[in-house]
Every structure is written in C-alpha cells, then in structure tokens.
Amino acid sequence: MAEQPPRRPRTLGDARTEAEAAFKKVTAKVAVAPPKQTAVPGVKEQVTLRIDQDVLEFFQEGGPGWQDRINEALRKAAGK
Numbered sequence: 001m002a003e004q005p006p007r008r009p010r011t012l013g014d015a016r017t018e019a020e021a022a023f024k025k026v027t028a029k030v031a032v033a034p035p036k037q038t039a040v041p042g043v044k045e046q047v048t049l050r051i052d053q054d055v056l057e058f059f060q061e062g063g064p065g066w067q068d069r070i071n072e073a074l075r076k077a078a079g080k
Contacts, residue, residue, distance in 0.1 A: 044071075
C-alpha cells in the first residue's frame with residue numbers, strides 16, 4: 001500500500017470561506033505606529049487641560065503670562 005500525503009486538517013466552512021480566510025491572513029496589514037515626532041524647541045501646542053479652579057486662580061492672580069507660568073511649573077515638575 002502506497003503512503004498518502006497527510007491530509008490538510010479541515011476547518012469549519014466551505015472552500016470559499018477557507019480561501020477568503022487564507023487570503024486575509026497573507027494580505028492583512030499590520031498596524032504600524034506613526035513615527036514619533038520630535039519636539040521643536042519654542043513651538044507650543046494648543047491642548048485642553050482640566051485643572052482645579054483654585055490652581056487656575058493662583059496662576060491668574062499674577063496677571064498676564066499666567067499660561068507661561070503654568071507651562072514653566074509643568075516643565076519643572078517634568079524635570080526639564
């Protein structure tokens with residue numbers, strides 16, 4: 001008796017479903033993380049930030065430039 005090649009295990013579904021699954025497997029694109037952008041010195045980015053009212057009032061009491069003072073406090077806290 002001649003040896004037969006091993007049978008491919010059957011999956012649930014018809015031939016079309018199997019072909020589509022095989023096609024998707026080899027053509028699926030792997031999600032690539034976007035390249036990390038380098039920070040440009042002196043360029044500021046607009047963000048929305050929620051802070052407590054008393055903290056906001058503390059920085060605003062100093063008059064104009066309160067956003068710069070908050071930025072400097074955050075920079076100091078970040079060790080920069």
